[in-house]
Amino acid sequence: MKIALIIPRNGLENEPSFYDLKFVSSFLFSRKYFSYLLAIPTLISLTPPGHEIRVFDENIEDIDYNWGAVLVGISVRTMFATRAYEIADNFRKRGVKTILGGIHPSFCPEEALEHSDSVVVGEAEGIWPELLEDARNNRLRKIYQADSYASLTSSSGAVRSLMSQKRYFADIVQTTKGCPYTCEFCSVYAFDGQKIRNKPIDIVLREIRDIQCAGTQINKKSIFFADDNIIANKKYAIELFRALQPYRLNWSCQASINISKEDDLLRLMKDSGCGSILIGLESVSSQNLTRMNKRLNLRFNYLDAIQKIQSYGILVHGSFILGSDFDDLSAFDELIHFIKEAKLLMPLINILTPFPGTELHKRLDAEGRILHKEWSKYDARHVVFKPALMSPEELADGYKKVIREVYSFENIYNNLQYYWGLDFWRHSNKVSPVRFRLRMLFAARLFTLLGYKNPDRTKFIIKIFPRLFDRHVRLSTVLTLMAYNEFAYTV
Secondary structure: EEEEEOOOOOOOOOOOOOOOOOOHHHHHHOOOOOOOHHHHHHHHOOOOOOOEEEEEEEEOOOOOOOOOEEEEEOOOOOOOOOOOEEEHHHHHHOOOOEEOOOOHHOOHHHHHHOOOOEEEEOOOOOOOHHHHHHHHOOOOOOOOOOOOOOHHHOOOEEEEOOOOOOHEEEEEEEOEEOOOOOOOOOOOHHHOOOEEEOOHHHHHHHHHHHHHOOOOOOOOEEEEEOOOOOOOOHHHHHHHHHHHHHOOOOOOEEOOHHHHHOHHHHHHHOOOOOOEHHHHHHHOOOOOOOOOOOHHHHHOOOOHHHHHHHHOOOOOEEEEEEOOOOOOHHHHHHHHHHHHHOOOOOOOEOOOOOHHHHHHHHHHHHOOOOOOOOHOOOOOOOOOOOOOOOHHHHHHHHHHHHHHOOOOOOHHHHHHHHHHHHHHOOOOOOOOHHHHHHHHHHHHHHHHHHOOOHHHHHHHHHHHHHHHHOOOOOHHHHHHHHHHHHHHOOO
16 A cells, blocks of 8 residues: 655745744755654554555655555644645545554644544554554544553664655654653653653664664754653663764753752763754743642742853753733843853743643633634744733733843854854864865855845854854854844844
């Protein structure tokens, strides 16, 4: 049976988002995308022999509707739901059986069934082989629902051989599922459960070796560990980080702020190749953190925690949410002040978004505060609800103010000077012939950006040029930050 597995693009194709990162690729004139959805290599690993599979990722290629697929599987996140439904409708008009799965259909199954022949509710492990057999025998059910969370101990690992890996900046690996915390705005614990499930270390290492063998040059590319909190199980994390050391990886992850108290973990993370950690700081307001049920963060001084983590040479990417119930018009300046004080290089700024499946969605829906369900605008940069202490328009304007200020060329340059002064990238930015050639390419790209109807950009580039071959300066980071500046002024 010919099976097409599809990753849809953002329904708002011309509106970039922090979730998307296409704006970085386009700025660099690259055809690469950040990464793929791990759900697709997982489905490939679950598919029994005897089927022909082709993967279509709309972020890097067009869908071939005429390929001859008998069955189509689409993994759907909320912000991509509108586009996913369009794709499914197109295939169904051609008589092709279509399956929708992932986090959005799991929480909106009846809606998803309007655009598909079948919906997978919950994790696909234990469902997918049965579904394929039913499809082969023309007896597809409307709903396939997981009756329990999948055990990762029996996982054979994701299969990436059908992915166009050279078209992505990073590969994705997941070592754990589940999150013990119950943040109001997050659907992870509702979908994956609160119990931490660990993938056997040998399976994780096998996936990494498979990535290396695929010619992805893992030592020159990034791996992103997609765990919601990579240190949720400390004992497992220690074992994992020790096992990663021989592989000379360049990797990043997500972790909770309590990592700042774990010197042994931080040391192992750095030694195994961790370059950055995304931490959900969410708000500088204790009232908002309590409202979000993010009480863990209340125990920590953010500035001290960031400084501690970065003292190990690991960059902190803090994520923040604007529009919580205790945010008034002063919240924007307060956040700008904190980000500048913390010298966060690439903070992720989001507008509070009530994703289906979250306690936030349930509460705001009950309060009549959800404005619409245009899913393509559930991208954390559009206001889709009524804030408590300001208007939707004021929240949208405040969001623009924050990202334009923190990604202004003045602030970018000040932050870069700070990190250059620390020689922050000393362990990974040694000049070699290869890096020299890369620097020449980056320098050429900077030349093309001079005088591009943006005097602030021109002034910034002129400041940067004398340091092009300074070992303290990572030009890829400079160009990425310039892309963030451009993004900030397009929203």
